[in-house]
Amino acid sequence: MTERRVCRARQAVVPLLAAGALLSGCGVLPGSAGGSPGPVVVMTWAPEDTGATNMPGMIAMAQAFEHYVNDTGGLNGRKLKVLTCNEHNDSVAVSQCAQQAADAHAVAVVGSYSEEGGTFSTALESNDIAYLGGYGITQDEFQSPLSYPVNGGLPALLAGSGGQLSRLCKKVALVRPDTITGDQFPIFLDQGLTAAGRPVARDLPAQDDASDYTDVAQRAVGDNKASTCVSAVLGDHTSTFFDSLRRLGDTPPKVRLSSVIGSVQQSLVDATGGPHSPLENAVVTGWYPPASDPKWDEMKAVVEKYAFSDDRIDVADPGVQTTWIAYTVFSKVIRGMEKDTDVTADTVQRALDRTTKLSTGGLTPDLGWTDTDLLNIPDHARLVDSKVTYQVVRQGKLVQQGSGFVDVAATLRKASSFH
Template sequence: MTERRMRRVRHAVVPLVATSALLSGCGVLPGGSGDSQGPVVVMTWAPVDTKATNMPGMIAMAQAFERYVNDNGGLGGRKLKVLTCNERNDSVAVAKCVQQAADAHAVAVVGSYSEQGRSFTTALESNDIPYIGGYGITQDEFLSPLSYPVNGGVPALLAGSGAQLAAACKKVAFVRPDTITGDQFPNFLNHGLKSMGHNPARDLRAQDDATEYTGVAEQAVGDNKASNCVSAVLGDHTSTFFDSLRRLGDKPPKVRLSSVIGSVQQSLVNATGGANSPLENALVTDWYPPASDPKWAEMKSVIDKYAFSDDRIDVADPGVQTTWIAYSVFAKVLRAMDKNTKVTATTVEKAFDHTTALSTGGLTPDLGWTDTDLLNLPDHSRLGDAKVTYQVVRNGQLVQQTGGFVDVTRTLQEATGAL
């Protein structure tokens, strides 16, 4: 890491004020990647066609946003150029994505997903490229000084899920990936349970690329009492686990099901029967409001106009939603930069370091990445948004269980040893 990164010299904080429309009132932004009239180059990566979790919708959303911005005057007259890369759930592949971004003089990596956190954060830091609005699946995203999260990542989801489960379940069985990333999950879930005076969950490891989960499903169900809950967080393969659970006997299991957004979402409920889905009454923790919330109207209109026939995009996909928020934030921060400042990776980083009270129109709490915004949690020093939403499947629809955002800051502080 460079001395400049280690010192993290900061300047006066300049609050950003949200505008009612994403592209209204844009000033000219000279400079950037290439010459002063060249495009502002960024990259979005995600895994596609792998045996584990895949996020093609994030790449598709980035491409739709590029068309949207450029069809509406660009970034102050400058075109936005979005490079995309399949990181293949592979440390070597994601390092090649970083090199591609560096060779193209990208000013940021925006709205991306990778479980290879150590590989890509090290490579980004070596090339001084900021990482804006990552999905939040790895701890490294909350450690790198060049990372600017737009949500609380998996730690916030799991901490919130534990508290949500504690109010509904006598006992909890927790099925999670048998991976380095998955090894971090029980700590956050159990601290969420503990925050409500509940006992820890039974920790059940499972392969995140298995084709069936009969054995672990049998363990999870246990004595199959309606007062107990089974929570599964296996990414794309959560649906495979729930299918194995459903097939255990002649009758549906009595246990209540639970998960976090990304492992369960509206498309899975629809695919498994809607109102007759075994996920009916399931508890789900999310970062954002449900897809049915009017706050998503602008994103939906952009998808309708610029990606109507792109079946990679699901408006209820949290990856798609995260990419939309990340690009919206990126555009707002660039608009607030001084018009005489050349847009480079370094100046983008500096602008984000000075950003506070940035509105996302209620899709998240106001965001910021100044010293006063970040919670400075041990091993998660870049985490600033520790709020989640509680949802439940009712009549085949994911709906809000409780109003507004739930703050899990104290639970995360306890889970990371900050208290």
């Protein structure tokens, strides 16, 4: 595998080198060993200004982290250079982003979001570029040998949500995107429900960029009993669904509301009334501790100092949090490399492949991607973190429900085998 990567790296890098550049072995760039060290180049991509889910905060968090690292000594004496790219929720655009990363000799794509998993995984594999800390929205992120996830993705959230709802509801209605990605949602939620003896959810696919959800909201509420839970997982448009739900009839729905982090977060609770929000008492499954947890203090301090006026960053946004964790991991891995090692896409992959028991300060379980760290979940071979947190909206704040992480590995194995 290493020899193939090295040869492909040579083929990809040589035509792109500027005239007069010196090559050593398989294409060490000028400014590496034997000269003034150049920057460590990475890329972060995410969709911005689209009609569906947007993640501008991930781009902004990557830029803030760049300033933070370079202001505190860099990475083993080298500057960090973060390239950003708007992938537009589009397969062509994300291919172009991947090509830009390759052209710039990026050593990894870090802390990014794209629903075009098949496209970007193929593009990165062809250029031997690692994908570290993706959002976890696509199955490809848990299958590509060059993917290094830091959470359990949407599968873990949905499996965990099924377990969380099984304690509260006799029936569940799931409102989710009518997309190929959305088609996977019921599989994992249902496994979480049935593991606790509950019936599968009523599956209600909906347009993921609609301006009104009155029809699907009426179907979700059904006979409007308090023993029914309505779970909406529509990304940015989850707020539109809950607004349609709120406007049904003359009285508030009796059903219990639910979602996963990313579709519901603290900013949505604030925007819909805080303690008086219709989301009061809603339950939410997340990957990480709530934003109020002191474990996020370092991230908040970095945002305060390096992105104070950047309103793209919401410290409670799981995309922003994932990017922070991914860059924290990346910087630790690079600083753990021998100082005379050339930092290239190949050496970064090898360093990641050797990483185990890497602490994120309690934001996730310790991470690693060695053979002993992989959880051997069918169709999710790269998954190393199967733990989630249960949260609830109380007095207008998302707070922890119960204590610590909940492991959903067994549920994921059953769901993956069923799929």
